[in-house]
Amino acid sequence: MFNKNVKYFTTGEFAKICKVNKQTLIYYDQIGLLSPIMKDNKDYRYYSIAQYEFFSVIELLKAVGMSLKEIQKYMAEKSPENFLDLMHQQKEIVTKKRRELEMIEGIIDVKIDLTQEALHLDFDSITIEHLPEATLYLSRNIEDSTEEQFVKAVSDFIDELDRSQLDTGYPIGGITRREQVLAGNYDNYSYLYIEQPHPQEGHPYFEAIEGDFIVGYHVGTSATLGESYKRLFKVMSEKGFELGQYVYEEYIYDAVIKNREEEYVTKIMMEIKKGC
Template identity: 25%
Template sequence: MDKYFSIGEISKLSNLSVQTLRHYDKLGLLKPSLVKKNGYRYYSLEQFYKLDFIIFYRKLGLSLLEIKEIMLNKITIEGTVDLLQNQEYEIDRQIRELQKQKKLIQKKNQHIKSMLMKPLGIPFLNEKQKKKIAKVNMSNKDLEDAEMSFRKVVNTLPKLNDIFNLELLYEINYEEFNKKREVKYNIYFNIIDNNIEDDKNIKICELKEGVYASIFCIDYYENYEKYIKQLLKFIKEESLKVEGPLYESYIASEFCDDKEKGFMELFIKITKAHSKK
């Protein structure tokens, strides 16, 4: 009489869960040799070899459906060699992608750490390097339109559609805000790929290098105006001259009390402070 093994025994011997074996049965990958009237499943010794085959190709990274296709087509040794070679190429590709992703994560992490070293909630003068940025073309300039326009543009530029690469800059007209407290937005983002050019969606420009009045904060978005007021007060008290728009740069975020707190920098280009007598 042939020796049969219960699904529990197969589970222990193969180090696979009973649920996994039932899933293999459902997919037609590894059906039991015998199913009794009470529903108990039993497997033969030969099915260990089939199970080894499945485990081998799973470790190669193939999906269960791909393995089923291989089994149905009765893969040859030569076919196995080709498959192994292709999987080697695929693993090399994944390693390159992971290394690239790791560098982006390291860069993002270093950027956030360096920004956290700046004083929080206290205006100061900050030297900035020239930076290539892209202005998103918008019909209106309220915050909702800015967000929608930005997301539509990013979807047309796959090379920029990476959360680790993107740094958003919201531009506010300084004069309008200072006089009327009205906020009209433009939105920009960093350009990493030098091959990107002007089109109907974006205009390539730059953030000028020079001295900026800056303030960093970690707070709920609705509180951002108080930091703008602190920054403008600092500019006035230090007799600084403004040269351009006010920017909000989003660095990172955290969640607190079911609400998002933004880690952001508010900054505006200025001329050197006048010496006080």
């Protein structure tokens, strides 16, 4: 029998309060997760405002990734102690997710900044720039690797970035030793790298040498990469410089931004020193 001093809500009214459709409440009733406080002789369901908090906890647990089966299991063993344990567990999950979201936000911010910067670049220009020291996370040595070995090295490197949360949003680049570049082996990279503005302890890092670089851009596929290097070497010679220890390459525009490989843009940074 209804208590005349208590306000009861129909399924539709309670669904509106909970901001869900009626079918959600009916399903929760069917699986025994949240049943109406009472049903009348016509089988109409009625809920009380006190059940709103119950519904809110269900939605909270769903929001942090618990399945309905897991929530049902808890509901079958309800107690203040179990509830506290559950809340502490879920807080740890939320804290972890917040850190992950903060990392994702940082990656997005970097990609926005890099893309906005790229929009104002002259890809025909060749400049001499003083680049500050940068901390890079490196792959294992991949120089002279076969195609199969190179593919595996790339895969392993990306897996490590994901596993150790080292992805910073900066492009993955390649480091080529002076000897390989002078021999015309422009894509015989020694290492893959990604910049790490905030290095984590426990990982091997390489500090890119601070100094002067000739910076240019290659538009197109790797098949024509040599033509861009020839342009850079010509300017280097005219300015009285020699090639330094390393050359760094990284994509400015890749498959994320351009559909055709012929439109990809690679930034080439050649370490230089004054000629004898």
